[in-house]
Amino acid sequence: MKIATFNINGIKARLPRLIEWLDEARPAVACLQEIKTQDEGFPAKDFEALGYQAIWHGQKGFNGVAILADGSLPVEVRRGLAGEPEDEHSRYLEAEVGGVRVACIYLPNGNPVPGLKFDYKLRWLNRLRTRMREIAAEEVPAIVLGDYNVIPRDNDVWSPAAMAADALMQPESRDAYARLLADGWTDALGTLHPEGGIWTYWDYQTGALQRDHGFRIDHALLSPELADRLVGAGVDKDHRAREKASDHAPVWFEFREA
């Protein structure tokens, strides 16, 4: 069972690329971030034509998440995180798919540091932790995946010095991420590759892709019940180099059947 995440940076601008990737990679579940459309603009019919059914949480102009499943409709469990009723950002969507709890997240970027946006990022990380502890207590196979906007380790970035001032690498961001791991969640790609050097994002600017100036911020955290079933993971880097590509590449995780 392949479960993937892809920050597509605009589902309208990226639809041909997205369909192409679904067709080639054919994940059982695909979590999308930054769909950047209101609910009514979501191209559900284009996915249905490929055999995928979807749920989504859109927003005008930016943010927005979706969960696609091959041959079935994800059963929605929750949209949005508790704790800040006034928070209208569309960044969290959770569903049951094929016997697995799947939470699709788009964590706030948090730049500049310091500032209100960074404060929001840290609060959001705390709210996420609260929800993940609830999921963990259910003792079900679970995966919380998406764009975490956190570079967990120095070997997850082409140059720690170049990114030192960025919200993605602040000690507070890393500590919050580390607390999730301490709670018992497994960083799927990080665990398979402790040596680092794997990127999921390359900036559009200054030829970052050509220089391989990237970093790893798209993650999947696994509950113990699912971590035992992990058999592989990877980044579809070739999709980053295609015409009109997102600045993120798709990341996939393969699991043994239960």
Place this chain on the structure above:
DNA sequence: ATGGCTTTAAAATAAAGA
């Protein structure tokens, strides 16, 4: 170099991203 690109929203610029 708070920039460099890119998308969205909306009608020329501005916000947001990371």
